[in-house]
Amino acid sequence: MKKIIAGNWKMFKDPEQTRAFFKSWKSQAMNLSNEVVFFPPTLCLEAAAQELKGTAVRWGCQNAYFQAQGAFTGENSPQVVKAMGGHYILLGHSERRQFFSETDEIIAKKAQFAQSLDLVAMVCIGETLQERDQNKTNSVLKSQLASCLAFKPVASKLVIAYEPVWAIGTGRVAQPEQVAEAHALIKSVLESLGLSGVSVLYGGSVKADNCVTLAGLPGVDGFLVGGASLEVESFLPIASVKFTN
Ligand code: PGA
Secondary structure (H helix, E strand, C coil): CCCEEEEECCCCCCHHHHHHHHHHHHHHHHCCCCCEEECCCCCHHHHHHHHHCCCCEEEEEEEECCCEEEEEEEECCHHHHHCCCCCEEEEECHHHHHHCCCCHHHHHHHHHHHCCCCCEEEEEEECHHHHHHHCHHHHHHHHHHHHCCCCCCCCHEEEECCCCCCHHCCCCCCCCCHHHHHHHHHHHHHCCCCCCCEEEEEECCCCCHHHHHHHHCCCCEEEEHHHHCCHHHHHHHHHCCCCCC
């Protein structure tokens, strides 16, 4: 299974800071065995594309619409992401769901359109703390997967990121058994949908000091990293982690 380490920069960094980061990254972090993907803010993608051109480092957009162009003020065209050299679209992050009212149905449409352009759709799913406390984790994950993947995706252009909402940006990483259990469930749902070979990443307060343990868990094929992806020093140990599962 392909191992992928993704950095989600959210709405941090400007183009100058983006260039500085990648110059430093290129001098320290080439030839990693894991695939490394960055999701800089949209306004920094041109800087990222220029800096990463000709390298094996992948990049993508944190959100893109399900149309190539048109009267959709404020949206991002996945066709332009593709033309600029991007490979990924991040979809369904809990912050998009929470602050921008993204539903599973919209995420499915965006994922389908991204795949139709040969882009990889990285689809995020995960339960809230309330849902976990009410023992609804499994049903929430199953339902999100069924709805987000209702369009019959192409397995080779799909990545799932399991991000328990309560672990994002909180410093509260999920317990190893919770991660292993969720990943096993996600893998079995993917199998039942006929999707094999799909990497399943864990996200939520991944740091240098917990990534080795997480990388040894069955079913964990990589990480989606927020805060710790903003500095080369904090992201490099995670990007270079060896998966022993
Ligand atoms: P975090 O964010 O690593 O800062 O918890 C993860 C994410 O939002 O993808």
